[in-house]
Amino acid sequence: xxxxxxxxxxxxxxxxxxxxxxxxxxxxxxxxxxxxxxxxxxxxxxxxxxxxxxxxxxxxxxxxxxxxxxxxxxxxxxxxxxxxxxxxxxxxxxxxxxxxxxxxxxxxxxxxxxxxxxxxxxxxxxxxxxxxxxxxxxxxxxxxxxxxxxxxxxxxxxxxxxxxxxxxxxxxxxxxxxxxxxxxxxxxxxxxxxxxxxxxxxxxxxxxxxxxxxxxxxxxxxxxxxxxxxxxxxxxxxxxxxxxxxxxxxxxxxxxxxxxxxxxxxxxxxxxx
Amino acid sequence: xxxxxxxxxxxxxxxxxxxxxxxxxxxxxxxxxxxxxxxxxxxxxxxxxxxxxxxxxxxxxxxxxxxxxxxxxxxxxxxxxxxxxxxxxxxxxxxxxxxxxxxxxxxxxxxxxxxxxxxxxxxxxxxxxxxxxxxxxxxxxxxxxxxxxxxxxxxxxxxxxxxxxxxxxxxxxxxxxxxxxxxxxxxxxxxxxxxxxxxxxxxxxxxxxxxxxxxxxxxxxxxxxxxxxxxxxxxxxxxxxxxxxxxxxxxxxxxxxxxxxxxxxx
Numbered sequence: 001x002x003x004x005x006x007x008x009x010x011x012x013x014x015x016x017x018x019x020x021x022x023x024x025x026x027x028x029x030x031x032x033x034x035x036x037x038x039x040x041x042x043x044x045x046x047x048x049x050x051x052x053x054x055x056x057x058x059x060x061x062x063x064x065x066x067x068x069x070x071x072x073x074x075x076x077x078x079x080x081x082x083x084x085x086x087x088x089x090x091x092x093x094x095x096x097x098x099x100x101x102x103x104x105x106x107x108x109x110x111x112x113x114x115x116x117x118x119x120x121x122x123x124x125x126x127x128x129x130x131x132x133x134x135x136x137x138x139x140x141x142x143x144x145x146x147x148x149x150x151x152x153x154x155x156x157x158x159x160x161x162x163x164x165x166x167x168x169x170x171x172x173x174x175x176x177x178x179x180x181x182x183x184x185x186x187x188x189x190x191x192x193x194x195x196x197x198x199x200x201x202x203x204x205x206x207x208x209x210x211x212x213x214x215x216x217x218x219x220x221x222x223x224x225x226x227x228x229x230x231x232x233x234x235x236x237x238x239x240x241x242x243x244x245x246x247x248x249x250x251x252x253x254x255x256x257x258x259x260x261x262x263x264x265x266x267x268x269x270x271x272x273x
Numbered sequence: 274x275x276x277x278x279x280x281x282x283x284x285x286x287x288x289x290x291x292x293x294x295x296x297x298x299x300x301x302x303x304x305x306x307x308x309x310x311x312x313x314x315x316x317x318x319x320x321x322x323x324x325x326x327x328x329x330x331x332x333x334x335x336x337x338x339x340x341x342x343x344x345x346x347x348x349x350x351x352x353x354x355x356x357x358x359x360x361x362x363x364x365x366x367x368x369x370x371x372x373x374x375x376x377x378x379x380x381x382x383x384x385x386x387x388x389x390x391x392x393x394x395x396x397x398x399x400x401x402x403x404x405x406x407x408x409x410x411x412x413x414x415x416x417x418x419x420x421x422x423x424x425x426x427x428x429x430x431x432x433x434x435x436x437x438x439x440x441x442x443x444x445x446x447x448x449x450x451x452x453x454x455x456x457x458x459x460x461x462x463x464x465x466x467x468x469x470x471x472x473x474x475x476x477x478x479x480x481x482x483x484x485x486x487x488x489x490x491x492x493x494x495x496x497x498x499x500x501x502x503x504x505x506x507x508x509x510x511x512x513x514x515x516x517x518x519x520x521x522x523x524x525x526x527x528x529x530x531x532x533x534x535x536x537x538x539x
Contacts, residue, residue, distance in 0.1 A: 050494055053486070078496035090491035094509020103505055103537060104495040139509075156495060 002065050002081055002163035002196055003027045004049070009060035011041075011048045018044040020221035021060070026164060028194040033207050033232050035200075036218035037240050042200045043087060045218070046166040050084040051077050064164065079108050083162035085153040087169045091141040097152070098122060098136040101159055108160070125158045128188075130181050146173025154185050164196040171206040183209035204236035217243055220251055274312065274520055285309050290520055298323040303332045310335040310518045318370075320346035330356040330382070337517045339527075340368040348374040357384035363517035364391045365527075367534050371398035378405045380412035380443075387413075392511045393420040394534060395428035395460075407436040407443040407473075416447035418462075419510040421535075424455040433465035436473050444474040451481040452510055454503065504537035511535065 004026045011019040018041045026032050034042050048055040049062055051074040062069040064080055072080060092100070101122060106112045119136075126135050129151045141149050150170050157165055167186070171179055187210060189195050199210060207229065215232050217225040217240070225231065225243055235243075243249075274290045277283065283293065285303045295315040301324070303309055313336060315322060320340075328334050332355075354360045366372065378387045393399050405414035414434055422428045434445030449462045464477035484506050492502035508531060515527045 052490055073499075074490060074493040075496050075498050075502075078494055084494055086491070086494075090485070090487045092488050092491070092506070092509065094512065095505050096512075099508065099512075100492070100495070100505060103497055103501060104492075107496040107498065107501060160495060 001028050001194070004082075004164045004196065004198075005061075005063040006045075006049070007061050007063075009045070009048065009062065010058045011044055012056050012058055013044065013054060017058070018221055019048065022218070022222055024198075024216065024223060026196045026198055028163060028196045029190075030214060031190065031197045031199060031210055031212040033199050033201070033210075033212040033215040033229075034218060035202075035215065035232065035235055040219050041221045042218050043168050046084055046168050046198065046200065049077075049166065050074060050082060075107070078160070078162075081163035083157050083160060083165040085150075085157055085165065085167040085170045087172070089141050089149050089153055091139075091144075093139050093142045095140045096137055097140055097155075100140050101156065104156070104160060121159060122155075125155050128158070128185055129155055130178075131155070147175065147178050150174055151178065151182060154182055158185065158189055161193065162195070164198070166198040166200075168200045169202070170199075171201050171203055179206060180209065186210060204232055207232045219244065219249055224249065274523065290518070295322055295324065300324070301326045303328050303334050305329045306331045308333040310520065311337070312518060312520075312523060313338045314341055315344065316341050318344055320344050320348065320372075322346070323349045325351045326353070326360075328352070328354045328358040328360050328385075330358055333359045335361045335363075335518055337363045337365070337514070337523075339365045340370075344368055344372070345370040346372065348372065348376070350374070350376045352376075352378040352387065354378065354380050354382075354385035354387050356382035358382075359385075360387040361517055362387070362389050363514050364389075364393075365511070365514045365531075366391070366393040366395075366399060366401075367511070367531065369396060372400070373398075374401045374403075376401065376403045378403075378414065380405070380407050380414060381409065383409045383411050385409070385412045388415045388417070390513060390517060391416070391418045391430070392514045393418075393428065394507075394511065395420050395422040395426035395458075397425070398427045400427075400429040402431045402433075404433045404435065405445060405447075407434070407440040407445055410440055411442040412440060413444045414446070416449075417513070418447075418449040419513065420450075420460075421452045421454060421507045421510050422458045422460045424457055426455075426458045426460070428459070429461045429463075431463040431465065432477075433467065434475060434477075435465075435467040436470050436475065438469040441470050441472040443470070446474070446476045448478040449481075450479070450510065452507065453481065453483050454507075500536055504532075504535040507535040508532065508537060 006024040009019050009022040036042050102118050122136055131151055150173055212229055215227045216223045224247055274292050276292045279296050283301045285307055288308045290310040292312045295313055416432045418430050420428050430449055432447045434447055436443050436445055451460050462479050464479055466475045468475055489502050511531050515524045
């Protein structure tokens, strides 16, 4: 049983405060949908928890199973059980997926994992994600399509067995079939390993497949509303404007304002001159 | 892999995979239509090594040079590739010690082709001058150079592709990539293309810089320490060497050596 506790978190990037006192509590066996308009701090939160050097925590605390995450280096956070599936994973030419993953697995084992066991596990995981068998020998994320990069993030998650995983728009770039494959892989791991999950996505279809136990709306650097999958559905239908109005939130002038909702129908209508 | 006894002259008349320990000057001839792979090692601490390798028409040669002990000195290697013959050479300068190397590859007859792969862990004085001369039409040359320059390293790579007048239809390509691990180093890359013919292809590419922060963050976010993440990035620069010779045992041995050298599992 793991738990991630985030209390009064303030984070700034290049001198600009993005998170302004955020609280979140995630436990094993829970799926948290983290929603909110673009530019309000969702990716910042995940990057700050993982320890990206560009994100500066000025106040607050992050505890994983009672241990102070902010005292840990990035690699220590990973080995402690945190995982971040990134929106834009880095490409690393010259380093094969298999060399990388074997090194990552060895980094958390006292003895190096046997080559046979590693190959078997990697082949199975690649198969589960319905990726091409040559994935292991390709350079890490180099030349991957958007969908392949996202699926490769899930391959890594499955092989590194974190206790709390954060997935940042892992569904973007996936077609309908791939979305189902990825969601199935996440749910399978969630059920078998009692994984705790924080999922950032803009699409209800993905959340429908994952069936989140909790939902949070992050606006202007704070969690402003919490609920369950019904909140996800309402946001999908009505957007965020009603939350902003209902709670009387005033966004900073320089803050990127949420885009008004627009149906495809109005976009596609040809206006007569 | 067949171990050959030390000699000053070798002639290959049969296909095969050979291990040859270099000890002083040496000439090698690979006969027509012969396909050989040669693993060259030199163990001496002081080297002033001269080698001439002739690849006769339609022969295919793959060669891998690796110094096992700390060595200092100079290398003078001269390759001559004849009609429709192919040469692939890999250098692994992974040992400590200073070196000055002069490597010349002459594509002597029509249809000759060569790939020269050079990898280097530069912790001291490591200077290389590689030339690929296209002397006849329809010859192809590729020079690939990878180096990791550490604290106090002094790396210099001058790579020259030369296409003479009359060597039409030839292609000369080269790229050099240098990863610098410290601000206290000297790295110099000089790509040269000397072209005296119009109907040819030629290109050069070069990168030189410190490890990418986003790449390091990504690797560390999967549990690798800073040192291991750097080691993995270094591995990417040196690992192409492993694939020159298709001998499973040698490839495994080489991979372990490289992983140890870059400090991956230290």
